[in-house]
Structures are given as structure tokens and as C-alpha cells.
Amino acid sequence: MKEKNRQIVLANRPKGMPDKETFHFVEQDIKELEEGEVLHRTLYVSVDPYMRGRMQDAESYIEPFQVGKVIEGGSIGEVIESKSEKFQQGDIVIGMFGWQTYYVAKEKEIRKIDPSLAPISTHLGILGMTGLTAYFGLLDIGKPKEGETVVVSGAAGAVGSVVGQIAKIKGARVVGIAGSEDKISFLKDQLQFDEAVNYKTAADLKEAIGQACPNGVDVYFDNVGGKVSDAVLANLNRYARIPVCGAISAYNLESVDVGPRVQTTLIKKSALMQGFTVGDFSNQFQEGAMQLGKWLQEGNLKYRETIHDGFENIPSAFLDLFKGNNTGKLLVKVADRQYEK
Template identity: 65%
Template sequence: MYKDSSSAKPGKMIEESIDEEVRCMETNQQILLVSRPSGMPTKENFAFKQAPIPDVGENEVLIRTLYLSVDPYMRGRMSDRKSYVPPFPLNEVIVGGIVGEVIESRADDLSEGDIVIGNLGWQLYNIADTAEVRKIDPTIAPISTYLGVLGMPGLTAYFGLLDIGQPREGETVVISGAAGAVGMLVGQIAKIKGARVVGIAGSDEKIDYITKELGFDAAINYKTTNDIKQALHKACPDGVDVYFDNVGGEISDAVLSLLNHGARIPLCGQISLYNLEKPDIGPRLQSQLLIASALMKGFIVSDYAKQFNEGASQLAQWVQEGKIKYKENIVEGFENTIDAFLGLFTGENLGKQIVKVAEHSR
């Protein structure tokens, strides 16, 4: 397993009595979306707010945030437009993936000290009912992995590649955003299935990591390549059978020109387009898909909700067997959450971008 926490600073000492700590706390720190970004988000679109820690109701728990996830899809929710999930309301707490510790419980099936994951607020403390969170096992892997390889990114990679991409032994799989939280897992799963894997990423460090550490067969640094189409021709002499699309834009245009007959394209993300102020205009793809008898299918991970246990179990097995490695870029401190989010769009992260808010008390 590969975990980058070199930026970590010594954590604050945790009070022995969690109840006493909560009693001494007067406010709950929160992050709100206060304006909708135009183009690239800035710090001015967000605000920190102090609020009371809410009381725990029947069948509810009080959760102390330990880790929170920042993800590219959240940019889409900051715009007031139709998507697969509603936009974030203005002047309310932003919601995302949270791993936390139960510090007070009025629920029968959760106890103080349990570690849970849920889609909760960017704040130090959350109230949730038992239907909103899921208890996780901290003995399988570090709890931060439930926001990455064992969580939403891992499941996205697993189902998108295996259900839509269906890689076969000897086929060529190309992945854009290949050094991101999803992309690096897609490549490793494709290798497990016997495919030849080509990754596209944006720095020499990332290229070295996915080839030397993760076993990708070839990789292209799109930022230093003068002709991405020519570079792809060289890296994919037998064409492209599966393209896992995380970025869209000109990179995807180049990959789609190399499709083999019967190619499959899982459409996962379009991060290159998220901050455009005007609609993107590019090549019409229908003729390329028609000529290649290719399938392009967009998906979101919640499409596979009923199969999450299957995917999580297989990913955990591969991690424990050493067949899948993972990388986490852990940013220390709740106050640095916005910086961590903005860093997703400048290519700062290698692997899953996570904010560490507090230490587990046990």
C-alpha cells in the first residue's frame, strides 16, 4: 500500500474523555458555499462559520469528523444547473464524503467509538440518523481508505471498468486522469484482467508512479507532449479497445480517433470542462462511434448501489493480497479544506485527495 502523508503535522492531543471535550466545545466550525463560481472556484465562493453543536435526537448519533473527501464532481454541484444530483444550496454547509467517530449515540445499532462513513457536512461535528451512515471496519485497512480505494473512487473504478469497459486479456485500455484516485485503480484492475494499460497524466512524477509503481505499460504526459494524437499512436500501436474517460476535452478527442471495432468507453468524468464559462464545442463523435461499432456509456457510482458490498469486498481482497496499491494525498487541518478542493483542478494531487481533520481517539 502506498500512502503519502509527508505533509502531516503532529496532531493535537485528544482529551481522554470525549464527553468532557464536547461539553467544553462551544461551537461547531462549518464550511458554506456562499456564491456560485464563474469558471474556476476561488476562496471567495466559500465561508467558514461558527455554529452550535446540535443536540442528539432519538435514533441519532453525534459524529466527530476525522477525514473528509474533496472530489471533482463537487464542482458541478456548485453551479445552478441540472445534473444527476441537485446543486448545493447557497449559504448552507457543503456536503461530501466523511469518515467520523461516533462520540454520542442514541441509536441501538451504533455505539460511542464506532467509525462510520456517510455523505455529511463539511463541519467538525455532524448529527446523523442510522440510515445516513454505515459502520466500517478499521481493521481491514486505514480508515482513510474508505474515502478512496475502498470507497466511492474504488467502486467507481471497479464498476465502470468491469461492467461497461469489460476489458479482455490482451486488449489495450487507455485511461485519462490516470494518476487520480479513480484512474490509478482502473489501470490496476485492467492489469489484473490481463489488459495492456496506457495512462495519460499531467506530470513526470505521475508518469513515473503509474509506470514504475503500478505497472502501467505506457504513459503520456499531456502537458509536455506537443502532439497528443501522435503520442497515442505510438503508445497504442494496436488501437484502443477500452477508453476510461475521466477528463473529456481534446485528450478524449485524440483517444477516440484510435478506437478499434467494438470498443467500449466508460464515461466517468469531464474535469477538463468543469470550470469552462461557456459550453464546450468539439468534434462530433457519432461518426467515430458508428464506424467502430463502439459503445460510450455515462455512469455514476450510485447506479451500482445494490452491488456495493460485492465491489468493496473484492477491492479489499485485492488490497490485502497486494494486487492493488493506492496513494493518498492527505492535507492536514480542517482550515485547509478549501485549498485541498481547489488543488484538484490544478493537478496538485497524486491519488486520492483527503483532508485529515482529527485523530481517532482510540
């Protein structure tokens, strides 16, 4: 007799900061496979800030989660049983099946990954959407030139840490903004950022960024929004570019996020600010993934993962994102591989 499938569903739409009551655990039978279908067991699930947005019932670039339905998101699994000619027991697959322990997928819902290239978890991180987000946001919107100054906020996070490293590869001077001394050390010592600013301890953040960027800011990769971004915008150079990737400071606000309006700054500096999501670049994913894999194999890209253990700990891992507790990509490991090939 098969195990039951355990799911984490959205219990209600949170107002402000989500908590454990935002989620319910449910169990259900695993359905019988039909022709062309594949049963896999989840090994890792991805836990990302953008998921907070999907908990709202608001128009956005991606459909909101449904109350009572499983939380969707990037996951990696191992094929347990297959009625598809394309997948075999033991294959490692990636898809958007989310926070559940088993999933019966149609062929087109999953994609095989090669576990010999890099640890499989990297396909949810530096070789996956996270890495591609950094790659396209920085290179297609930020367009850093050699010798320019690139500032990245949320710099020790999953996307930010890749942004800074790609900017270094492109010959830019890189300044990271993060919220703990551990993260500052990680950025400077492990990732070789040129400077790093602790936004929590800086007496005057605008001035601290100015000091870390004596030639001004040419590219600002914005992961956080809010007061951190206000302070960076006060240090822009003429013709600065600002890829706007995330605004984690605003995701749990219950009121309108208010701050200095940007129009006058944008005019004075002839600066560009462009919001994006990785899906905007989907027809270039292959190019990006190949380049990221190459840099990783050459040792030019480092990554850090924070891996929590156990399916039941997914909600607390997600809530950690908003406490600034994680460095690098945040994942939850749900099971070990069973059919090591």
C-alpha cells in the same frame, strides 16, 4: 461545554473556476442528541471533482448544493456520544455529512466501518465510492478482455489509478495519460502500467497515444474529456468501449465545451460511449466492495492518498484538484481519533 461545530458553506455559485470566495466558514452550536441519534467528530473529508458540478444550479444526477448550506460529501467520523443502540463511543462511521467538524446523525445516515481491515481513510478512496466508480465503470461498461489495450485518462488520480490496476488484473495492456513526469513515473514504476503518456509535453498527443498503443485502443476510461479525449478517440479500435466517468477539463469552463463531434467516429468504429455515475450500480456495491477489499489484502491493488491537514485547508485542497496537483485520492484530515479501541 461542547465545542462549536464549524462548517464550510457555499457562499455563492462560482462562474468558471471557484476560488476561496466561493466558500464561507461559519460556526454553530451542536444540537442536543435525541433518541436514536449519534454525535460524531469528523476525522477525514473527501474532496472530489464531481463536487464542482453540485455548485451549479443545474439539473443533474444529484441535487445542487444550496447557497448558505454546508458542502456535502463523503466523510469519516468517530462517534463521540450516542443515543443509538447501534453505535458506541469510539466507533468509526462513514456518511455524506460533508465539510463540517461535527455532525449529529440519524442511524440510517451513517454506516460503521471496521478500522482493523485497512486504514480508515481507504473507505473514502479505494474501498469507497472512488474504488467502486473505477470497478463498475471499467468492468460493467468497458468490459476489457485479456490482451486488449485499455487507456485511462486522469490516470494518476483517485479513480484512474484504480482503473489501470483492475485492467492489469484482468490481463489487459494498460496505458495511462497524466500531466507530470512524477505521475508518469508513479504509473509506470509503482503501478506497473505498460505505458504512460504525458499530455502536457507530447508534441502531438494523438500520435503519442498511437505510439503507446500499437494495437489501437479497445477501452478508453475517460476521466477528463476535452482535447485529451479527442486524441484518444482518434486511436479507437473497432467495437471500442468508452466509459465516460468525468470531464474535469470542462467543469470550470464559462462557455460551451466545443470540440470535434464524435458521431462519425462512433459509426466508423461501431464504438460505444456511456456516461455513468457510481450510483447507477448501487445494487451491486457489496459485490464490488468485497472484490476490491480482497484485491487490496492480496496486494494486487496499490493506492496513493494525498492528505491535506486541517479543516481550514479544505477549500484550497478542493481547488488543487483542478490544478492537477494531486496523485491518488485527495483527502483532508480534520482530527485525530480520540477513543482508540
